[in-house]
Amino acid sequence: MSQDKTEDPQKKSDEILKVDKPWQEGMARSITFILTEDCQLRCKYCYLCGKNNVTKMTFETAKEGIDYVLGHPEIYKEESVIWEFIGGEPFLEIELMDQICDYIKERLFVLKHPWFNSYRFSMATNGLLYDDPRVQKFIEKNRTHLSIGISVDGTPEKHNMQRVFVDGTGSYDEVVKRVPLWLEQFEGAQTKSTIGHSDLPLVKDSVLHLWNLGIKNVPMNCIFEDVWEDGDDDIFQDQLIQLADEILDRELFKLGYNTTLFERHIGFEQTDNQNWCGAGKMVSIDTKGVFHPCTRFAQYSLGHKPEINTGDAEKGVDQNRLRPFLALNRTVQSPQECIDCEVASGCAWCQGNNYDCADTETIYQRATYICKMHKARVRANNYLWNKLDKLVPPAENDDRVRRLKLRKGLQSLFVLMDSAAPSFCYYKTREMERKIMDDETLKKVAFYALTENLSLNLILGENGLTEAQKEILKWNDYVIYRSGSAKFPTDDKTINVFDFESDTWDDSIGPTEMFILRISKDSLTELPAWLEAHSLAADKITVFVKEMETMTEAEFGPYKAVLDRLAAWLPEREEEKPFELSLLTDRLQLEKPNHCDAGVKHVTIGPDGNFYVCPGFYYREKNKDFLIADIDTVLKTHELPIKNSQLYKLDHAPICENCDAWQCRRCVWLNKETTLEVNTPSRQQCVCAHLERNASRDLIEPLFIQDMVSIPEIEYLDPFEELMKKNQPFIEKGKVDEC
Structure with missing residues (x-):
């Protein structure tokens, strides 16, 4: 791994280890073409394994989809667009991809479409055909509007454990020999690495290995499916802690290496109610020309449920099919445990996986198989950022610092x-x-x-x-x-x-x-x-x-x-x-x-x-x-x-919850010693607190703070007496059960 310290050592804390933002801040419309279901590999974690691997898209089908999208600006209103190509392996259909891209550019120009100056072509590939002359010609022709990601999972052991050929042999050597050319052509290129149960012990070495290959941006995530076993979260945490120590000990945070495993915003109470997944806001066109809210809703991506489609170029988009997706928010699909979670921020989900795992055919049931893995990641992130903030003090307006102060x-x-x-x-x-x-x-x-x-x-x-x-x-x-x-x-x-x-x-x-x-x-x-x-x-x-x-x-x-x-x-x-x-x-x-x-x-x-x-x-x-x-x-x-943790909370303390002697310590040790209940204060604690409260009130005028502080006058010193007054009518009417 390069130790050339050319990066700015004064980089702000919220920029350290941060993978580059998506093009147009992620606000561009995504149009995805499923060019083929064929692939040279049989990756073990891939949700497409075992499906039809023969079907492929025709140019006419692609043209119809493009014409529909460009002909309906009232639906596709975004200022920018990303045309994505996936498979299977998209470069197996490089000639078709080239035709489609040429047609897109031609139509954007002829129509004087706003996207003509704001589009990108994007594809994720297994890398096996990257140095093919046809692929290289395509790259040269579209370089200024192109982004390509090659999937390298990490060390040879990790990669070959999951990303295998049809005969079961590993693909690492064949893929990695094409990486230098890719990095030469695409500065700041990203790989996407996936973590499963069997390769958890290799996470730390894999990130370091990818960085050593020159891939500085490493998005990496745990798969959403139900594959995790007891103890996996501890292994994951330990791997991330070891990685954090490497980053700190070798000062890799100064050298521009990034991974999504460490992000400053994760691990806090979720304050917004947005849906994590973009399904429904994107368009995925399958090999037959059928539109889907995301690739994961095409039939070849699903294992247990029927596909969800939203129309096609001939019949148009069924807006009623999109309504459930566009109405989705975090709360309506999450179990109460997720809604109440104190470390929810950054916990991801895939809408297609939710649908495929749901008890019924619904997108409104969130799968939570990664819960423990997310919490393990949060703990490791806390470990890293708390240490790193000692070395690179965060800015005063740093969002993580702000959220730490607000947390419950x-x-x-x-x-x-x-x-x-x-x-x-x-x-x-x-x-x-x-x-x-x-x-x-x-x-x-x-x-x-x-x-x-x-x-x-x-x-x-x-x-x-x-x-x-x-x-x-x-x-x-x-x-x-x-x-x-x-x-x-x-x-x-x-x-x-x-x-x-x-x-x-x-x-x-x-x-x-x-x-x-x-x-x-x-x-x-x-x-x-x-x-x-x-x-x-x-x-x-x-x-x-x-x-x-x-x-x-x-x-x-x-x-x-x-x-x-x-x-x-x-x-x-x-x-x-x-x-x-x-x-x-x-x-x-x-x-x-x-x-x-x-x-x-x-x-x-x-x-x-x-x-x-x-x-x-x-x-x-x-x-x-x-x-x-x-x-x-x-x-x-x-x-x-x-x-009985609830008894320590204010809403379980009937004498205290409406009391405004806010300076009172409400000492649970004193409570237990005097009343035998941790949530019930003694008369002595209450009266002393109110004597202090009233003396504070007498200071308002001498300190000239009348415009800032208001403490109402009250006639009691023990709020227990007020509570009994409120309960008295019920006692007199016999509404309190007799023993």
């Missing part, structure tokens, strides 16, 4: 590196045999995070990261939660956690963007004075009140007094330097709830290598319901089997 579901992973690490929020630790995460487990965590697009929150004990651990994590995005009493230095990746009662304040900690302050409910009256003394050390201080769950009714009043005092002080502090105090300013900045979301947006992995809903449940003695799985199982199954 799991987004980060808390990594409890040391069981002796102090708490950083509400949960309590406990005395137990000390356990420190070993480097092998950390490697697995780092790999999992890269493949799942997860940032890491490292919860450390008294020691910082070792050099070996830093090397393991060099590709990951992470922050460190560090105890205020820890001795290792801080940096811009560090969040200091200061315990008011047990840590001695060290002025060397600051200044920092943010630190966390954990303070006992019994020390709250000291908080205002402490903040006045130390708040300049940070742009933001996030406060967690320890033992909040034990507050009595008599303690709510003093807490309100503390909040009122802080609300009176904060505007004065703002005059010195912008400052945020979570208890008061978080609610002012929110337009929707900003809860902890453990079990939804993040989970935890403990030093024992097991996943938990949150760090607090690692320390809980009865934690079996909150132990999700071990890292090896998750890497093998690609699933996080959270028990």
Whole structure:
């Protein structure tokens, strides 16, 4: 493979490994001629194998089709056209192809058709006749309007496994010796390689081999049919991970090598409702002159269903036959699993295969045999792009970066590196045999995070990261939660956690963007004075009140007094330097709830290598319901089997779902400790959150943000009371079932 680094090393991230866009951005009308069903090969994955291989098109049939298309501009309105020729093997009928192309050019000129200056001839060939003098003469005559793809599957082993002659022998040697001439004549030429079950272990070597042949653009895809077996997705992922490592280690991303196996846009929630396949928007004319919405709907392409045709040149196009195709969208043909899929973007389908595999004769049933293969590809893409973005920082407007910020579901992973690490929020630790995460487990965590697009929150004990651990994590995005009493230095990746009662304040900690302050409910009256003394050390201080769950009714009043005092002080502090105090300013900045979301947006992995809903449940003695799985199982199954996962979502929390104390952490650990249900907060958590909400409301005028923030006045402190009021009429009318 050429190592001549003539490509621009500053190529933008969204241009790296990107196969050239189709001509006219894919907006040209496609007219396909099935010249013959004959072929010299019997490719094992080809849906045409075993069909009639004698039938071929006549020139008169082709002329009739051309005349109809050019004579109906009201149907074929596109500004450009691609005239495609397929088989079988189209070059077996090179004289006919030449005649047809001459006739097309003549008619476009005579009719002064808009396509005269905007057309291309395109064909995909097995390459065996590429150096035939007749083919070369045709190429020379049409060079400026011609694109040709030769199918080379990869290494000799992979190619010969699938692309064989009638006698079963491989065709690699005969095809590849014609590749240099092809590349000389068509700069940037593409091959199309197909992946099946049996050749999966050869994917990585095949892409590298094709690049080494000089074929820099390599579209490659898994076949859509039902051929995949258990474990194939793991093999596919491993092959792509190995390929990604080759690309990174050898800096091939700087040299202009491209493959569709890696694309920045895949693996996100699908936001549009477009049909993936273009069937119905193209025209395929078979050997008898019958029109089809795509070649895959011609009878020789189908294994289980009758053909679908849309007319012919004599009778015209039956627009009613096209209506189902043009009305198709993603949702109406997809099962619910696909509609809800969080990594759906880039998952492809073939309408003809859908039809051939459907339970009835319909195009409105999507085949999903490649589901696991797509997800494996997504994980490998995440692995590559997350690493590559460290080497070539993406642009601010990069679409992948934008979509990462908007995605739903799991987004980060808390990594409890040391069981002796102090708490950083509400949960309590406990005395137990000390356990420190070993480097092998950390490697697995780092790999999992890269493949799942997860940032890491490292919860450390008294020691910082070792050099070996830093090397393991060099590709990951992470922050460190560090105890205020820890001795290792801080940096811009560090969040200091200061315990008011047990840590001695060290002025060397600051200044920092943010630190966390954990303070006992019994020390709250000291908080205002402490903040006045130390708040300049940070742009933001996030406060967690320890033992909040034990507050009595008599303690709510003093807490309100503390909040009122802080609300009176904060505007004065703002005059010195912008400052945020979570208890008061978080609610002012929110337009929707900003809860902890453990079990939804993040989970935890403990030093024992097991996943938990949150760090607090690692320390809980009865934690079996909150132990999700071990890292090896998750890497093998690609699933996080959270028990009753719906209970961690806001729409399954009846007290919380309509509450507007959006700054409330809605701590599921506190919920379980106090109410025995993860979705139900205690009175203490609710009242404290509403005292903070109301104190935030009192800040709106002093901070002059009336035009930006509106928090309505309410008469309650516990939303549970409001919920009971709403339910009371049903109780009084006897509509609540008796036990």
